[in-house]
Amino acid sequence: MIDTKAPAGAARTHESQAQDLEVVPVRNYGRWIAAVVSLLALAGLVGSLAKNRNLHWNVIGDYLFAPLIFDGLTTTLWLTAAAMAVGLGIGTVIAVMRLSTSPVLYGLATFFVWIFRGTPxxxxxxxxxxxxxxxxxxxxxxxxxxxxFFQTETNSLLTPAIAALLALGLNEAAYASEIVRAGIQSVDPGQTEAAHSLGMRPALTTRRIVLPQAMRVIIPPMGNETINMLKMTALVSVISAHDLMSNIQDVYAQNYQVIPMLVVASIWYLILVTLLSVPQAWLERRYGRGTARAGHVSPLNRMLGSAAGLLRKPNKEVGR
Incomplete structure (x- = not known):
């Protein structure tokens, strides 16, 4: 601290000394060692896979863009979108029912969640x-x-695709209802009371006041549920719903190239999950405006920023 009673010359001396101070960055050697070990392990894994002849990269290249694979991708994508739409629609209704003061509605909603969340x-x-x-x-x-009034055979009505949609959609509804309920309960009750004092009806209050504020809590877990739903569609292969995994199984049942075909499936699942992560991040920033979540930086941007910082020459003097 500079004494205010000291002469002006002494103050200027302190300022010149402060300008001559050299900034020394803090060196965290543990991070560097961990980064080097991780990169070496990754390089070793990639090298072993690249040189492994049992992986049959030619088979992977032949089937990666095969028409059969794209047919399965189409089924996987529409199953994911339809199941999430069914799950979110029914889940919102179930969430409102669980928040209802009616014991009948609350009991039915609780029973629904208990059944579909409690069974695999x-x-x-x-x-x-x-x-x-x-x-x-x-x-x-x-x-x-x-x-x-209406009668039909169950097998003709519940095709494998419809059965898969019902299973995925109803199961997702049980989880989505809990996410929506948590989002609604995160909104301050004073918001609802203020809306009612202005003469807004409960349905309009929920749609215009509560849900927009609850979205910042709902979006992150719901985005994860969408990604999880994309991967869970692989389970419908047990009823031959002709999704991506079903078609992959049909192929390796004929050519016995199990590992290469599983690599093909993994590549496409990784691509789809990466593409789904982009709108999820945008929605999180959109509904998280005004909070710390809006300033969230993705891991990729963090790595690129760190690499750019290492290449940039650090400033060694202050004020020069």
Whole structure:
């Protein structure tokens, strides 16, 4: 601290000395050692895979862009989009029912979540795929009478694709309802009270006031659920829904190239997950404006920034 009573010459001396101070960056040798070890391990893994003849890179190249693979990708993408739409729509209704003061609505919503969240997704897929073993016909009519308005065979109605959609969508609805409910409960109750004091009805208050503020809590886990749904579509291969994994299994059942075909599937799943991560990050920044989340920097940008900082010559003097 500079004494205010000291002469002006002494103050100038202190300033010149401060300007001559050399800035020495803090060196974290542990990070450098960990980075070098990680890069060496990664290089060794990549090198071993590149030289491994059992991987059959020619088979991977032949099937990576095969029409059969693109047919499976189409089914995987529409299953993901449709299942998330069904899950989010039903899940929002279930979340509102669980927040209702009606014990009947609360009980039904809780029972729905208990069933579909408490049983494995694979079991649900197989159940819907073989529902005809339980009900041979699907009928719509007046209960406890012979009056029937609609009747069809279960196998013709529940095709493998529809069975997969029902299993994925209903299972996702149970998880989405909890995410939406948490988002709604994160909004300050004073917001709802203020809206009601202005004469807004509950439905309008939920749509205009509560949900927009809840989105910043809902978007991150819902984005992860979408990515998880994309990968969970691989389970529908057990009922031959002709998704990506089903077609991959059909191929390696004929040519016995199991590992190369699994590499093809992994490459496409990685590509799709990467593409889905882009809109998720944009939505998080969009609904996180005004919070610390809006300034979030992706890992890729952090690595690029760190590399640029290493290449840039550090400033060794202050004020020069």
């Amino acid at each position: 997704l694979l079991v649900q897929i197989i159940f819907w795929g073989y529902a005809a073993a339980l009900y041979k016909y699907v009928k719509i009519g007046v209960p406890f009478t012979d009056i029937t």
